[in-house]
Amino acid sequence: APAAAPTPSAFAKGEVRISLVRQLSSGDYFEQWLAGAQAEAKAVGVTLEVSSGEGNNDKQALNLQQAINQKASAVIVDHGFAQTIQPAIKKAVDADIPVVAFDVDPGTTEAVTIDQDDHQIAEQALSALKKDTGSTAKVLYVYVAGFAPLDRRNETWTQFKKDNPGITQAAQIGVVNSSTAAAVADQAKAALQANPDITAIFAPYDEFAKGAALAVKELGLQSKIKIYGADISTADIGVMTEAGSPWVATAATDPSNVGRIAVRAAALLVAGEQVDHALKVPPALVTQERLRQGGITNVQQLVQANPDLSTPDVARVPWAAPSAG
Ligand code: SR1
Structure with a gap:
């Protein structure tokens, strides 16, 4: 494996704070996604500050405003309704804060978008x-x-x-x-x-x-x-x-993998590295028949049986070891 690149100094000094601003957080999907994001934050050397609107769109917009006020190094906006969140995203962009938008139309080409196709x-x-x-x-x-x-x-x-x-x-x-x-x-x-x-x-x-x-x-x-x-x-x-x-x-997709990608994309933007403008994480069809035939009882086994669900090369961070999924 190629040697890891040197860790940028802000990351080495623990100065990078990425704010994850969520619309929703309850349910299996959102819990797994967060677990992946938290694991990747540790791997790339950033502090992940997490807020959730708990389904209240105005609260999500206020949470984003707060992240801007607190001068987050980057923000990840996770879901959200265009009408309430786009004005706050514009403020982040105007404040030169890099934005990663997952499953939400950011209303600006300045943000990196992620979706699951x-x-x-x-x-x-x-x-x-x-x-x-x-x-x-x-x-x-x-x-x-x-x-x-x-x-x-x-x-x-x-x-x-x-x-x-x-x-x-x-x-x-x-x-x-x-x-x-x-x-x-x-x-x-x-x-x-x-x-x-x-x-x-x-x-x-x-x-x-x-x-x-x-x-x-x-x-x-x-x-x-x-x-x-x-x-x-x-x-x-x-x-x-x-x-x-x-x-x-x-x-x-594997939701934890998507959370990992979002954090890597934000970290790369903070480091001034190139990131594709629109990242798509491809899904796979999972059938009851194949789960039963394969004796698959958890997501880890599913990813092992479908290696395409793991995408360590999407938004790879040069100073961190490839994501374990
Ligand atoms: C309420 S939106 C729920 C969806 O968000 C993510 O894209 C998941 O795939 C989930 O289906």
């Missing part, structure tokens, strides 16, 4: 739905507008319905809050009872898919309805592989 996420899950249903299905769709990744997945769903006239949307539900899965489960139960011809659920966020799985189970519809989701966690793998689980496929 959400069109591909939706395409992968929907190709499994199409294959399993033979292109004929009445679908319950779970969606909440305003979240950039969900909006992009929705674009793919909209086009998919046009391209596949045998697959139609019977109903739409959706909520994002601090107990998304439970709220979606309640909504899904009502929608499934009102639409007994539904045979598939497209739920492209793991909290949505978990809620949908709970509803299907509680209504005893496991043999009739299949769920196609997004994201993965060790808990999700447990849900997907349990006996009779309706959640048969999910399109996912």
